[in-house]
Amino acid sequence: MSEQELTERLINGVIERLTNEINEWSNNVRLRAEAELFDSVKSIIDKYSGTLENIDKELNMEREYKLYDETMKAKRERLSIIDNAYAEVIEKIKEKISSMRGTDDYRKFLRNSILWALSIIGSNDIVITASKSDKDVVKSIITELNINATINTTKENLLGVIVSSSDGSIKVDATLDSRLRLMEHQIKSLLTQLALSG
Secondary structure (H helix, E strand, O other): OHHHHHHHHHHHHHHHHHHHHHHHHHHHHHHHHHHHHHHHHHHHHHHHHHHHHHOOOHHHHHHHHHHHHHHHHHHHHHHHHHHHHHHHHHHHHHHHHHHOOOOOOHHOOOOHHHHHHHHOOOEEEEEEEEEEHHHHHHHHHHHOOOOEEEEEEEEEOOOOOEEOOOOOOEEEEEEEHHHHHHOOHHHHHHHHHHHHHH
């Protein structure tokens, strides 16, 4: 082989080797650039996905708050309607019982009220507070039941009686108002059921 051929071969070998090294370096640079680019993109995605996740959480919380707020508003409105209906029903009951004054049914109501109070007090020696308009009826009931009672009257329009022991240690409110207060939950539950079924 001639010297020129050897030189060309050597030059070609060096060029080929340099080309391979350049290609390999280029591939490594490209791979490194891709990896760096991927890492950059991943960190950006991570950064914004956290922000997006927070935004989603805030939106969900806001939706839940609005739903809770609307639910509570609806409950308050429903309770207000039930309260208004309850007040009207109570007024109608009072009007009905008041209109019964002077009837046998009203007398039975007073008699049962006195008997109920007596069962709690446990003595026939009592003080009865009644409306002025009920004084005569209460007197006749006391006589009928053979009770030792003092009758006090009030200008207040009591429907029923307030009965206390003679020493005042026990007091039983046997008025319609007191009984209705005890039944408030039941009446409101019934009104709710009626409203839902209607």
